[in-house]
Structure formats: C-alpha cells, structure tokens
Amino acid sequence: MESRLIAATLLLCCFGYACAGNMPDYIKICHRNDPELSKCVKQSVHNLRPYLGKGIKEINVPALEPLYIGDLNILEGGSSGITVKAKKLNIFGASNFEITKMRASTQNRRFDFELLLPLLQGDGQYDINGNILALPIKGNGPFVGNFTNFVAYVRITYDVRNVNDIDYFEVKEFALKIRTGKGRLRLENLFNGDKVLGDVINQTINENFELFTNEVIAPIARALEVKFLAIATKILENFTYNELFPV
Template sequence: MITRVVVVFLCCLAVALAQEFTNNIRNCRNSHIDDISICLMKAIKNIQPELANGLPELGIPRLEPLRLDDVVFRQSEPPVTIEAIYQNVLVTGLTNFDIKYLDIEYGPVNRRLGIGMVIPSLTLRGQYRIGGNIFLLPIEGEGDFITILDGVIAEGTAEIVPRGDGYEMENVNIGFKIRSMKSKMDNLFQGNKILSDTVHHFLNENGQLVLDEVRPGISNQLNGFIAELFNIMFKILPKDILETLPQGTRSLKDTRNNPATNTRNNPPRNRNNPPPAAGAAAGIRRTG
C-alpha cells in the first residue's frame, strides 16, 4: 500500500513539474521578452534534477546512464604498441551540467543558437580488453574499467529552423575539452601491481590519445541530449516570439568575466566544431 502511494505521489509530482516547465517557457514571452535566454536557462534549471531519470510527460527519456558504442584504441608506433577495446561503456554525470551562456541569434539570414556549459565530471564504466607492448614489456588484461573526466567544458552551435507551429534545432555541433582524465583497469597482468601501475601511468599520461577515440561517442550523445531538450522548449515557445524580439543584446551577469568559468575564452579545440563568433555576448541577439 505504501509503495503504491509513493508511486502515485511521484507520478503526480512529475506531471506537476512538466506542467510548471511548460508554463515557465510560455511565460518567457510575457515576463522576459528582453532576456529570453535567461528565462530559458531558469526553466531548464528547474527540471534539471529530474533529467537523469527522464520526464516522459515532456517526452524526455531517461538520460543516465548513457551508453556508448564500443571504442577501439590503437597505438602502433614503437616502442609502444597497444590495442584496447572498451565495451558496454556507460556514462554518468552529464545531467550535472551548468549552462554558462546561451546565445540566440534570429534574423533573415542567421538563425542560430550558441551554448556553453561546464560539467564537473563524467564517469565512464564498462569492460576492457587490452594487449600489446610498452617498450619491451608485454601487456595484457581483461576486466572492468572506470575512467573519470574532470572539468568538462562543452561548447558549440546549432541552427534554429522554423517547423510547423514552432522551431527545431538542426546541425547541432557541440564539442568538448577536459581538464584531466584518470583511468583504472581491474585485473591487468592478473593483479600484478608493479606491472599494472606501469600501464596505468602510461595511459593516464597519454589520456588525450584515448580521449580522441572516446570523443565522437560522447559528442554524439551530448548533441542528441541538447537537441532533444531544446526541441521540447521550442515546441512550447510561441512561434512568433523570436520574430518580435527587440533589437539589442542582453548579457548574462558575471558568466563571461569570471576566469574560473569563462568558457568563451577557452573554446574546444576541435576544427570540426568552431566556437561561436568571437565577441558575441551571452543572451539574445536579433539581426537585421
């Protein structure tokens, strides 16, 4: 009986939260016409604690853990030759994001959204299989692994496209960089600590090489997450709201002048993911 009451309560809470989110988005038109981006960020913040488990009432599926496709890492230049396969990789921590800026540019030619966020850490867990040589040391192992990516900065752009009675996001292109990466593999060399420490040292010192193989999978998941979340908001947002925005740009307080959180001065170095235009302020910009 108690379990049933709890389930009913949680369902009612989810419905109420979804309705509140819908009302907040619609109210952005009436209450925050000059700072739509701030209003949207607040609406996202309100539902953020529920994103990990999903909000079916809004069409948002469970977002954690995310599953990556199998990852193959190869290093084939002597004296180091390694092949590692990572399988059943699950990622947690994505929904702990902190949006640092949101740019919406809407005009006759340019219709674009730019976003920058910080994720404190991402944790990857799964199974691995590794073989090869480091200098003259043959290495082998198979078992569970954990990798922690600290200080993740994600940044990129998407096109805003009118669709039916609302808008949709297309060509979402979010890249990311990290401050540090640390991996731990169980059962390397059947638990030989000296040999396993040697391999862990090499992998952690060359984490960027491993990250380059994992990056596409994480980026795809990140792009899908951003597109899904904002498409839901754009469906709720009255279609004419972007077309009736006043001229000028609104800035988000402090987010671009704080060296500790200034993602715009440190865009992801990914040639396939250009950062938003230099000098653009965080907020709403309507052109032409």
C-alpha cells in the first residue's frame, strides 16, 4: 500500500512537471500565494513584450507592431468647438512599454499597474476643423507624430469562471488612462496646402503640445483599451487559471 502511494505521488509530481514544461516560453508562471506576486506578474508581462510585438500565431494574437487603430472620432466639439478625426491610424512602439509600478492581488482579483511608454510614433490621415488658442484651424491630409514619456495607468479586475470543472481567468474590467508627455505633430495640407498658415498652426500645436494632447487623448485611450483587452482575452482564454496561477 505504501509503495503504491509513493508511486502515485511520484506520478503526480511528474505530471505536474510535464504540464509546466509544456507551457510556452512566453508564459511565465506565477504562484497565486507567492509573497512577491506583484514582482512575478511584472516579470511575466515584461517577458511577453517581444512576443506581443511580433504576434503569437499559435493562439491568434495579432502583432502589436504596428498597433492599427483605424478610423477614430478623436474630438467632436471640444472646449473650443474643435473637431478632430483620424483615419487609418497606426501607432508604433506600443510593445516597448515598461511597467514602473505593479500591485497584484489574486485575493482581490485585481491588478493595478503603471506603464511608461518611452517612445511612440503615429501616422495616418486627419480631418480637423475649429480653433486652437483662438486661432482658426481647418484641413485634412496626412499626419505624423512622435510622442515621448507617455504614462498609462491600467486597472484590471477579473473573475474565475468554471467550465466543465475547469477554472478559467475572465477579465471583468480593463480600464486605461493616459497622462501625456512631450512630442511633436506635423499636419500636412492645412488650409488647402497654404504653407505659411500651415507652419503657424503646426508651430502653435507643438508649442502647446500638452494642452492639445490633453484635449484629444481620452478617445485614443478608449480605443487602446479595446485593443489591449482583446489581446489579453485572447492570451488568457488559451490557458486555465491553475496553469497561469497555480497554488
């Protein structure tokens, strides 16, 4: 009886090691009772970065580089009555984030973390009409932008969903806020290509970059929420809760 119990124990241990060994390289296991769980989760997310940039074909996670936002109504009648629309919006550099703060709790089923986005680049088409600092602005055409040291605050709450006696990680809420940093924008073809007026507006925007981006950042953050939630969900649905967070 004792020998059979020992054999069964060894079999379970071997099975456990085999399961762990079968986990892909992009998944770093964090034990839910780890006293340094926050540190482990931070390392786990950082481990994912190069895979997110290229995409993970085996579980249908699209590449994060570039991050395609598409068409977006950025601002409709803001504080100065300005309307801003973007089309075919692409963002580069989103996978180069760095987690600067992390608080993870499996007991509260919540993760809070702060991301530094050291360098983002964007391009696409724009349509703008309204006033910036009492200056009229109107035009449509291509734009490019460089953005440095933007900070994102992310809150994730989740449930553990049981399906056929197997627990899965299910995201309840994915909330993201962005604090703008520095950067430069270039809008081409303002005022039907009037270079003098166009240069004045571009200079005004860049001299007041933080004011301008604070006005338009909220809908961009909402669009990023949708994109990141889809990526997180796609990763999590391929693994059980016990595989990701064993005891």
